[in-house]
Amino acid sequence: xxxxTQPDIHITVSEGASLELRCNYSYGATPYLFWYVQSPGQxxxxxxxxxxxxxxxxxxxxxxxxxxxxxxxxxxxxxxVHWSDAAEYFCAVGFDKIIFxxxxxLHILP
Amino acid sequence: EAGVxxxxxxxxxxxxxxxxxxxxxxxxxxxxYWYQQILGQGPKLLIQFQNNGVVDDSQLPKDRFSxxxxxxxxxxxKIQPAKLEDSAVYLCAxxxxxxxxxxxxxxxxxxxxxx
Numbered sequence: 001x002x003x004x005t006q007p008d009i010h011i012t013v014s015e016g017a018s019l020e021l022r023c024n025y026s027y028g029a030t031p032y033l034f035w036y037v038q039s040p041g042q043x044x045x046x047x048x049x050x051x052x053x054x055x056x057x058x059x060x061x062x063x064x065x066x067x068x069x070x071x072x073x074x075x076x077x078x079x080x081v082h083w084s085d086a087a088e089y090f091c092a093v094g095f096d097k098i099i100f101x102x103x104x105x106l107h108i109l110p
Numbered sequence: 111e112a113g114v115x116x117x118x119x120x121x122x123x124x125x126x127x128x129x130x131x132x133x134x135x136x137x138x139x140x141x142x143y144w145y146q147q148i149l150g151q152g153p154k155l156l157i158q159f160q161n162n163g164v165v166d167d168s169q170l171p172k173d174r175f176s177x178x179x180x181x182x183x184x185x186x187x188k189i190q191p192a193k194l195e196d197s198a199v200y201l202c203a204x205x206x207x208x209x210x211x212x213x214x215x216x217x218x219x220x221x222x223x224x225x
Contacts, residue, residue, distance in 0.1 A: 004152075041218065042218055043114065043201060043203075043215075043216030043217050043218050043219055044153070044201070044203075044214075044216040045216070046213050046214070049213075090152050090153075092152070096166075097155055097158075097166060098155065098214070100152030100153050100154070101152050102150065102151050102152050103150075103151070103152055
């Protein structure tokens with residue numbers, strides 16, 4: 001069955017520290033991969049997406065993600081987080097239909 | 111460019127009542143999606159329209175949920191009668207076309223509380 005796993009429900013990092021949010025998927029083939037961010041009271045915003053080609057994908061707001069086929073992973077990274085990055089982050093996969101993970105809530109310590 | 115509009119933003123009803131949500135997608139976007147996001151979970155696709163036709167409604171509880179997009183623009187999602195487990199945020203999204211690489215743009219959602 002197709003699924004997306006985000007193993008960390010909550011993550012807390014200090015402002016200025018680096019960040020990595022984990023995402024693993026189960027799919028019959030290499031799907032399209034997405035990361036979305038949801039701020040309180042807001043809709044989801046696409047951070048980046050991977051379809052093919054270079055496995056390191058650059059997104060908006062300084063985020064990047066790396067696709068690792070052997071690990072069925074698509075982890076999101078940022079070298080230095082800002083207080084405004086506090087939000088919920090969703091990994092999603094799909095072809096004809098997008099399946100979302102349960103999300104990771106990011107907290108930023110001042 | 112205006113984003114996806116949804117109304118109302120919040121709704122509180124009692125179980126067995128009916129409720130309707132409205133969505134206005136980005137102008138020119140042919141594909142419209144309704145998602146249900148239960149607290150602590152990711153969004154789950156309920157129904158997908160291409161213009162005014164249904165592409166996928168496999169996860170829509172059709173005994174109580176209905177949706178329409180009569181003129182291929184605005185859409186309404188209705189629940190009748192509501193159950194406690196329908197408490198969730200209902201998100202509307204739109205994209206230019208059917209292809210999965212078309213970015214989906216999300217509205218702010220309608221938070222439904224069923225008492």
